Amino acid sequence: MNEQPLTIPSPADIEGAAGRIRTLVRRTPVIHLAAGELDVPVPVTLKLEFLQHTGSFKVRGASNALALVRAGEHGAPTAGVCCASGGNHGAAVAWAAREANVPATAFVPDFSPKAKTDIIEALGARLRLVEGFYADALAASQDHARREGASHIDAYDDPRTVAGQGTLGLELAEQVPQGQPVLVGCGGGGLYAGVALALAGRNRVIAAEPSAASSLTAALEAGSPVDVEVGGVAVDSLGARRAGRIATAVGLSLGMKTLTVADEEITAARALLWRRLRIAAEPGAVTALAALLAHAEQFPDGATVVVSGANAAPPAGG
Numbered sequence: 001m002n003e004q005p006l007t008i009p010s011p012a013d014i015e016g017a018a019g020r021i022r023t024l025v026r027r028t029p030v031i032h033l034a035a036g037e038l039d040v041p042v043p044v045t046l047k048l049e050f051l052q053h054t055g056s057f058k059v060r061g062a063s064n065a066l067a068l069v070r071a072g073e074h075g076a077p078t079a080g081v082c083c084a085s086g087g088n089h090g091a092a093v094a095w096a097a098r099e100a101n102v103p104a105t106a107f108v109p110d111f112s113p114k115a116k117t118d119i120i121e122a123l124g125a126r127l128r129l130v131e132g133f134y135a136d137a138l139a140a141s142q143d144h145a146r147r148e149g150a151s152h153i154d155a156y157d158d159p160r161t162v163a164g165q166g167t168l169g170l171e172l173a174e175q176v177p178q179g180q181p182v183l184v185g186c187g188g189g190g191l192y193a194g195v196a197l198a199l200a201g202r203n204r205v206i207a208a209e210p211s212a213a214s215s216l217t218a219a220l221e222a223g224s225p226v227d228v229e230v231g232g233v234a235v236d237s238l239g240a241r242r243a244g245r246i247a248t249a250v251g252l253s254l255g256m257k258t259l260t261v262a263d264e265e266i267t268a269a270r271a272l273l274w275r276r277l278r279i280a281a282e283p284g285a286v287t288a289l290a291a292l293l294a295h296a297e298q299f300p301d302g303a304t305v306v307v308s309g310a311n312a313a314p315p316a317g318g
Contacts, residue, residue, distance in 0.1 A: 006245050007159045014166035014198050017064040021164060024063045024099065026052055028168075030175045035302070038276055040293055043302035045176055049168060049309070050281055054119060056309030057168055057191055058085075058092035058155070064164030065153045066096045076102045079150040083107070084138035086187075086236040087116025088309055089155040094125035105144060107137040112236050113282075116311050133230060134187075135241045156190030157244035165191045169198025169205075172304065178202050181303045185209075185287035186258070187238035189216050189247020191308060196250050203304075207251065208291035210234045210284075211260040215243040220251050220258065233263045237284030237309065259291040259298075266290045271315045273307070282312035 009017075028051045033044045053059045062083075070076045080103030083093045090106030097104035104125040108117060109132060120127050128144075130137040134155075145152040154161055172182060172195070182199060186192045186207035196205040207216055212232030219225045225248050230239045251258075266283050269290035273279045285308045292303055 006249060008246060008249060009159045009163040009166060009194070009197055011197070013159065013163040014170060014194065017163040018167045018170050020067050021060060021063040021167065024096075025060055025167070027171055028052055030304070039272060040296050042296055042299055044292065045180070045302070045304040047168070047172060047175070047304060047306045050279070050285060050307055054088070054091040054095045055311045056088040056092065056285070057165060057306070058089045059095055060167050061161035061164035061190060061194070062089065062092035062096040062153060065158060065160035066093070066100055066102065068160050069151045069153070070100060070102070076100070077149050077151055079148040080104050081153050082141045082144050082150040083153045083155060084134060084141040085155055086134055086239055087112040087120070088237055088311060090125065091116060091119040091123065091311070093153050094120045094123035098124050105150065107141040107144065109133055109137050109236070113312060115313065116236070119311065133235070133241060134239050156188030156240065157246055159246065162190050162194045162197070162246050165194030166198040168306070169195035173199060173202060176203070176304045180301070181206060181299055182306065183208050183259070183288035183292055183303055184306045185238060185284050185308055186216050186247070187213070187284065188240035189244045189251070191306070192216070193244065193247040193250045195306070196254060196256070200254070206256065206259060206291075208259045208261065208288040210238055210266060210287055211262050213239050214258070214260050215240050216247055216251060217258040217260055219243040219248040220256070223252065224248060233266055234283040234287055237282060238287060259295055261287060261290040261294050265294050269293055274315045279307065279310065280312060280314040281307050281310045285309040
């Protein structure tokens with residue numbers, strides 16, 4: 001299959017997305033923590049994006065993509081929209097589709113947490129469980145789109161989705177100081193790419209990945225996306241076998257180096273966030289915090305960490 005030409009969202013695309021979804025999404029708050037308050041020897045700002053509709057940032061990209069589908073020459077197809085997801089993007093597409101009264105089908109790996117698949121079904125989307133990983137769900141969604149005439153909304157490698165995620169960066173530009181580094185968890189890289197594009201020239205944005213699913217790290221080392229083995233505690237949300245072309249291009253253009261963390265560091269960061277702040281973030285959503293805890297010496301003046309989702313039960317023993 002021939003790849004489509006690569007399109008990187010422009011600042012105007014991200015501003016357009018912000019205007020398009022302003023009445024749909026929530027502007028999420030930040031909290032500022034002094035050095036030592038969260039077992040980090042530097043000040044930390046947390047962007048509480050898990051307070052977004054459906055419990056994750058994914059609503060931003062899904063809402064923008066669906067709005068552009070509906071605004072197209074023929075509007076939304078009668079077969080509706082479809083997507084592949086570890087759970088959060090599927091919930092976001094289901095939510096956006098419900099708001100727009102458009103049918104939706106979400107293809108999800110069969111190991112995805114019930115907390116996420118329940119949200120998808122509760123929002124009225126058709127849930128299709130697929131044996132395997134995200135890549136297998138993606139193939140099933142793309143096949144459904146071809147057979148049924150549905151519009152596929154990609155989770156992270158679509159300029160419409162990336163522009164929507166970039167609206168989080170526009171909010172951060174009004175909430176955190178210029179020059180303060182921003183850490184985001186990374187799977188396929190849609191959130192990283194959108195926030196990095198929105199904050200380019202203002203704040204350095206660093207992608208944090210589980211060492212058990214480091215697709216963007218591998219892509220940046222190779223100079224283009226490559227397949228990697230994926231697993232670990234955050235595989236449901238950060239388990240893309242291949243990083244997005246958009247995220248790879250953005251990372252290469254900005255000279256970005258990723259930070260990777262082990263599963264036990266992610267688990268410890270999740271327990272810390274619950275113990276200190278009673279935030280029940282999911283493993284993928286605390287990967288950025290785990291990276292800060294593990295590499296605090298790289299951020300002597302502090303950093304902003306995006307806590308991107310909370311579709312999980314609280315950690316045990318808290």
